[in-house]
Amino acid sequence: MGDDTLFRSLDLIQSGDLVRYHGSITRAHGLYIALPCSCSACWHLYEFAPGDTRYALVDPWGELPGPRCVRRASITRSTSCS
Numbered sequence: 001m002g003d004d005t006l007f008r009s010l011d012l013i014q015s016g017d018l019v020r021y022h023g024s025i026t027r028a029h030g031l032y033i034a035l036p037c038s039c040s041a042c043w044h045l046y047e048f049a050p051g052d053t054r055y056a057l058v059d060p061w062g063e064l065p066g067p068r069c070v071r072r073a074s075i076t077r078s079t080s081c082s
């Protein structure tokens with residue numbers, strides 16, 4: 001609680017944005033396409049805390065499934081392609 005408010009105000013991540021993952025799954029660190037996570041757990045979470053969006057990360061090259069249910073604080077929008 002609390003921390004996400006700080007991160008959320010910095011910059012918004014929209015569906016399809018290229019992001020860098022730097023969360024707890026260190027072997028999964030890297031660049032991904034961010035999509036809203038649509039699993040049932042995140043769907044229920046969203047009902048209670050609409051601002052606490054979770055993301056499903058997709059490998060831009062489509063070779064590996066990325067982390068899911070990723071917190072906003074675990075990703076940063078990449079500026080390399082802007």
Ligand SMILES: [Zn+2]
Binds near residue numbers: 038070
């Ligand atoms: Zn999820």
